Amino acid sequence: MRVIGVVIRRLIMKLVALTQRFMQGRYGTDKLNTAILLSGLAACVLSMFIRLPLLNWLLTMGSYVLMGWAIFRSLSRNTYKRYQENRKYLRFLERIKDREHKYFDCPRCRQPVRVPRGKGKISITCPKCGEKFVKKT
Numbered sequence: 001m002r003v004i005g006v007v008i009r010r011l012i013m014k015l016v017a018l019t020q021r022f023m024q025g026r027y028g029t030d031k032l033n034t035a036i037l038l039s040g041l042a043a044c045v046l047s048m049f050i051r052l053p054l055l056n057w058l059l060t061m062g063s064y065v066l067m068g069w070a071i072f073r074s075l076s077r078n079t080y081k082r083y084q085e086n087r088k089y090l091r092f093l094e095r096i097k098d099r100e101h102k103y104f105d106c107p108r109c110r111q112p113v114r115v116p117r118g119k120g121k122i123s124i125t126c127p128k129c130g131e132k133f134v135k136k137t
Contacts, residue, residue, distance in 0.1 A: 026075050027082040032089040033070050040066030102137050 040063045047059035076082050095103055101114045106126040113124055119137045126132075 025077055025079075027073060027077070027079045029074050030082070030086045032086045033073050035089070036066050036070040036073070040064075040070065104133075104135050106131050107133055 043059045043063035043066065047056050047063065050056045050059060073082055073085075098114075100117060102117050104113050104115065104124060105111070106113055106129060108131040109126060109129040111126055111128040113126055115122065115124055115135070115137055117137050121134060121136045123132055123134050
């Protein structure tokens, strides 16, 4: 019995080393991947309760597409692009959570500018290029 335990332990260690070697240089997972996987899982669970064949099929296929996309992102070697996607997602979440400020893009340089909400029509100066523009908050 003890020999079998040692063999299994060595096999597991080899599998872990093989997985680590395979994942070297790949992106892995992040917050966007987690959100995509959870959306896919939710679509899959929801499809189990829907009795309409067309809607059931659409939800099932949608869940497969979402889960495939998450796997693609995890195994991607283009880490810079995946990092940029995650950064945009996190910035989008931050803007949704921020109820005290409104965000505008500078018309000249496209720099995001944050201004307080509820101040009416105000003149905004871009901190990057100095462009002035008027917006309603």
